[in-house]
Amino acid sequence: MIDLPDLSKINEKYRMFSEIASEISTDAEFAFSAKDNLTAVGFQARAGSAILEGYRPLFDAACIEKMRSAGGFLIGKTNMDEFGFGSFSMNSAYGIPRNPYDTERSCGGSSGGAACAAAVIDGHVALGVSTGGSIACPASFCGVYGMAPTYGRVSRHGLIDYGNSMDKVGILSQDAKDLGKYLPIISGDDRRDPASCNHPPLQKRFRKLRSVAIVKGEASAGVDAAIRSAEEELRSMSVDVETVSMDSLRYALPAYYVLASAEGSTNIARYCGLRYGRQDGDLSLKFDDYFTKMRSEYLGEETKRRVILGTFTRMMGFRDKYYAKALGVRNAIISEYKSIFERFDAVLTPTMPFISPRFDEISGMSALETYRADVLSVPPNLSGLPHISMPCGYSEGMPVGMMLVADHWNDDILLSAAEEWQKRFDARRPEVAI
Ligand code: GLN
Secondary structure (H helix, E strand, O other), X not given: OOOOOOHHHXXXXXXXXXXXXXXXXXXXXXXXXXXXXXXXXXXXXXXXOHXXXXXXXXXXOHHHHHHHHOOEEEEEEEXXXXXXXXXXXXXXXXXXXXXXXXXXXXXXXXXXXXXXXXXXXOOOEEEEEEOOXXXXXXXXXXXXXXXXOOOOOEOOOOEOXXXXXXXXXXXXXXXXXXXXXXXXXXXXOOOOOOOOOOOOOOOOXXXXXOEEEEXXXXXXXXXXXXXXXXXXXXXXOOOEEEEEOOXXXXXXXXXXXXXXXXXXXXXXXXXXXXXXXXXXXXXXXXXXHHHHHHHHHHOOHHHHHHHHHHHHHHOOOOOHHHHHHHHHHHHHHHHHHHHHHOOOXXXXXXXXXXXXXXXHHHHOOOHHHHHHOOOOOHHHHHOOOOEEEEEEXXXXXXXXXXXXXXXXXXXXXXXXXXXXXXXXXXXXXXXXXX
């Protein structure tokens, strides 16, 4: 039996859903939501984009298929930055999710609606997607646990792709135990996703976290203080903690934005107003004019920026200068992580360098400033590494998250760390008044 609040009412206030199930079946075993870039029968899949208005996929994404067969009921699709492009969920054509701790602030992005639903609805499990931090960032801003598994662990069949060499499906919840419960359900080999792999499979008995390398980065004073007290708490849990430096990390952000935009721009090419979603343009126009008009009208500003940036970095003459170089940086980052994992189980950083900003602050940020927010969440995504964001403190009344990154296929260590952490850390729930 599931017990849910009035979803339309909470959605009026928080805007976490882009679509809510027309009928709720309360005799399901559990309720879950899915980010709107995952296909589900009975719902539109619009990935936050106006160009996909009306697109009703005929099949379930692999992860949704698995959650449904485990007894889950899909209550809605969650709001997100268009195609995953953003860190504050403000680039959505379907409303901006509002942070449950302060509705004048962002939920983070791009899985902002997922984190908001996980924070507001008790016992809720939200499926999110991460390419460059889109699970960790909103989990941190909304004070919930968010897990992005090893690249390949969860099939992406049915995902509206952003950057195929990085995209992964993961889980957000108030309860750390849910991550360990549902990740095994959605994991596994799937021939429909060429990158899917489950070798070695997720351990049945999660191994304990014994050692952590802290990488210090630039963060606000409030975030720093929360991380310092988390460091002490980890020590009291008999975890060996040492500070290390990772020089390659400062190149992660430019490398990520080159690679992610290159991949993103090729994926967006299929949305030309003919095959999916909107097809209501003037069909007497020549093809080029038709799709230029449709794309100009229905793609958002940030998506256009990524298409231009990504196309540029893939162009003859620039490819070696940007794209190939970014691939080299990615290898250097992976090697540096690997050398740390020879001595430590996990790397710890703040998830985000600051607490969730207010919408008026975000509106005043340049595109580059918004990209900089991802400085800590991008490196594990570039490297295909499993990572988890856990609430670890509060600053100005807003949640602060810390991020643990483990070696490939060591997802279980993160899951057990989160369960242990939850026993120690008393998370404050937001006051939800509707
Ligand atoms: N902020 C990152 C970006 O805009 C995160 C994307 C993601 O993980 N979907 O690319």
